[in-house]
Amino acid sequence: MAQARKYAGGVDGNRSLERGIEILRAFRPGVDTLGNGEIAERTGLPRSTVSRLTRTLVYSGMLDQVRSERAYRLAASVISIGHAMRTGSPVLNAIGPMMRTESARRRLNVGLATADRIMMVYLESIRYSPRAALRNVVAGQQVPMELTSLGRAYLAGIAETDRERLLKQFRRRSAAATRTLLAEVRRSISAVERDGYCAVSWQPAVVAVATPIVIEGLPVYALNMSLQNVERSDALASELGAYLNAFAAKCREVLGDREPR
Amino acid sequence: MAQARKYAGGVDGNRSLERGIEILRAFRPGVDTLGNGEIAERTGLPRSTVSRLTRTLVYSGMLDQVRSERAYRLAASVISIGHAMRTGSPVLNAIGPMMRTESARRRLNVGLATADRIMMVYLESIRYSPRAALRNVVAGQQVPMELTSLGRAYLAGIAETDRERLLKQFRRRSAAATRTLLAEVRRSISAVERDGYCAVSWQPAVVAVATPIVIEGLPVYALNMSLQNVERSDALASELGAYLNAFAAKCREVLGDREPR
DNA sequence: CGCTTAATTCCACTCAGTGGAAACGGCGAG
DNA sequence: CTCGCCGTTTCCACTGAGTGGAATTAAGCG
Structure with missing residues (x-):
């Protein structure tokens, strides 16, 4: 026994x-x-x-x-282990520099994240600021999976069974308004399948788009682009989406990805 | 039993x-x-x-x-825990923004670190670059305690007994050249007691100075400033030392420190 | 299709871990 | 300065969670 x-x-x-x-x-x-x-x-x-x-x-x-x-x-040990994680991440190593370049070129925020339970956690979040000297890089920050483009792109990238398990957890978590929320999530997932990306603005005056990065033998990641201090507009979202699709294609090439999904 | x-x-x-x-x-x-x-x-x-x-x-x-x-x-969980650590650190919260400002003003690297066993780990390392857009912030990176100004300043700031225990571990680690190394470490500690800072250039063409930050109820930290691509010179070191002493005084004031040591 | 190498599972043993209860200790009020 | 309160730590008898050597399984390779 x-x-x-x-x-x-x-x-x-x-x-x-x-x-x-x-x-x-x-x-x-x-x-x-x-x-x-x-x-x-x-x-x-x-x-x-x-x-x-x-x-x-x-x-x-x-x-x-x-x-x-x-x-x-x-x-302090925990951040040194965290640093080891970032250093060892083949995805971040491969596309981190590309993300910085892209952020500067397009003048917008670029982020890479993956899941930690029911939250998305940034491996790298490059915040573009017009005052160029203040470019800020954050790692480890968490954002809710079900409310963000990042999270929904992730959901679109994982296996059916894993997705359903997570959706069940969202339901358990917030009893209210869940019907519409889940429908929105599913709509975002369809958007990823149709357009390659989904757009969500869960924070006021921010437009964000994201796409999943699926690589054999690694967890699913999500790549996003966002702009602050703008009014929400579908035209802007699809412009960002086009940028993101182009950039993600380059990333997937570098990473040797199979499904552009 | x-x-x-x-x-x-x-x-x-x-x-x-x-x-x-x-x-x-x-x-x-x-x-x-x-x-x-x-x-x-x-x-x-x-x-x-x-x-x-x-x-x-x-x-x-x-x-x-x-x-x-x-x-x-x-x-990815490990970086989200690491992020929580950084977010919760009262020292980093208090002086992190000051460090950024100082780095930009003096045009040099500014770092804050503490110990993880026998290594020093950066809570924040702001790398100044003349190409201003490329300012880089790193957290979690480790550097050897006995070879760096950061580490020696830390050693100068901790209790006698802890220090001796650490020195013993350095000896155990590298059997060779330890006699002179330990003497150098002790000289750096004296320098901190005399001048408020110590200067070391353990990497070629880098001059670095550091000072301990001792706060009741918190681990001992070390604050450093450094410059790359310079030839080692005592004049430069003491200029950096003066900058560091001035900056550290401001930090200690904000932090409510007792011993400027 | 066997052979090598490494990871995983099995299993009987036993001590590491457990948690309720008791002791401790810091702190504020009187 | 002492008392009582409340959260933390230690104690302790019990036992099943954890252990590690041996057996098994699985993966890679020639």
């Missing part, structure tokens, strides 16, 4: 590790410090267990202990 | 979590994918254990599985 925690398919994993990771995830952007009590609350783990696991995470260098307020914060 | 893994001081922690984190750490910049065998080799863990732990890490979203080459790579 005792085959540890079973995952789908009857294979086993490690409970403590899973819990430890869940504790790290409890630190979301915006919270600087968390005490054991608050972690226990957020994760649903027993207090004594949290106490032991946070100690281990401190020992392993993933958390810094703030004795004065009996709390913890994420340690 | 059985009080789990004992840490220094007789307190216990969690072995599996510790091992899982060690597996994540095995992915360093430069390696894109690792197989279970290679992980086992790098971490010294039994193969079957690695197999189980990597499965858990995949399930938890920290690793992506690359079935085609029976390998794993770091997943």
Whole structure:
């Protein structure tokens, strides 16, 4: 007996590790410090267990202990692992420089993202600013999958079964207004299949278009372009879409992609 | 009996979590994918254990599985956690914008780092480039502690006991040329105590100066300024040092620091 | 189509991990 | 300065989660 925690398919994993990771995830952007009590609350783990696991995470260098307020914060190790991730990403290595060039040429924002559970996370987000000196590059920022062009392009790129599982999670999450939202998502997915991209402006005065990047043996990515401080217009969206399709074609060529989808 | 893994001081922690984190750490910049065998080799863990732990890490979203080459790579989750760390860092929030301004004003590189074991890791590294459009911001990059101004300033800022423990680890690491190296490190520490900063050029044609930032309840940070493509000169170093001291004073004021050290 | 090499699964053993309860300790009020 | 409160840490007996060596399976190669 005792085959540890079973995952789908009857294979086993490690409970403590899973819990430890869940504790790290409890630190979301915006919270600087968390005490054991608050972690226990957020994760649903027993207090004594949290106490032991946070100690281990401190020992392993993933958390810094703030004795004065009996709390913890994420340690610098996590960004060095994050840096290793970005450095190792073949997609980012291949098209990151192209994205910078394109952003400068077209004078718009260019981003590359993939999924983290039900959020999209930017591997790179190049924010174009007319004050050229202030070009800003952000990585790791999360945006909601179901509300963004990035997320919907991703959904259009993944396998049917994975997509349905995610759609179910959106429904569970926001009980209200879900009927129309899901319909919108499906419409965006159709748009990707028809035009190669989808357009969404989930934030006021921003128009964004995105397209999936599907490469064998890698997670599905989504590439986007966006412009701020504009009024929403279909003409603009299709202009951006044309730029994006052209750029994505170049990227797919470099990446040795099979389906332009 | 059985009080789990004992840490220094007789307190216990969690072995599996510790091992899982060690597996994540095995992915360093430069390696894109690792197989279970290679992980086992790098971490010294039994193969079957690695197999189980990597499965858990995949399930938890920290690793992506690359079935085609029976390998794993770091997943996007790690950068979203890294982003949360940067977002939550009160020091970076406070002085990050100041660092950008200063970099533009003085036309040089400005960086903020802290320690990850025996490496220094940049929370932010603003690379000044004369071709202004190409200003580059990097986070998470690691540089060796004992060889850099950043690392030596850090060493000057931490408690005596911690410092000695680290120095011992440098000795263990590189058997050769350690005598002179350690002496150099100690000289840099004295320089910090005397001048407020230390200067090192561990890379050719780069002059760098750094100073520690010590704040109650937070890890010790180090702030640096550097210039590329210059010939090493003491005059330049002391000019940079003066700039750095002035800037660090402003930062310490904003941060409510106690010891300018 | 066997052979080599590496990853995964099996399995019996046992100690690492668990969580409820008790002890501790910091802090504010009186 | 002391008392009481509340969150954190430690204790401890129990046990099943985790372990790792051996067997098995799967993938690549000649």
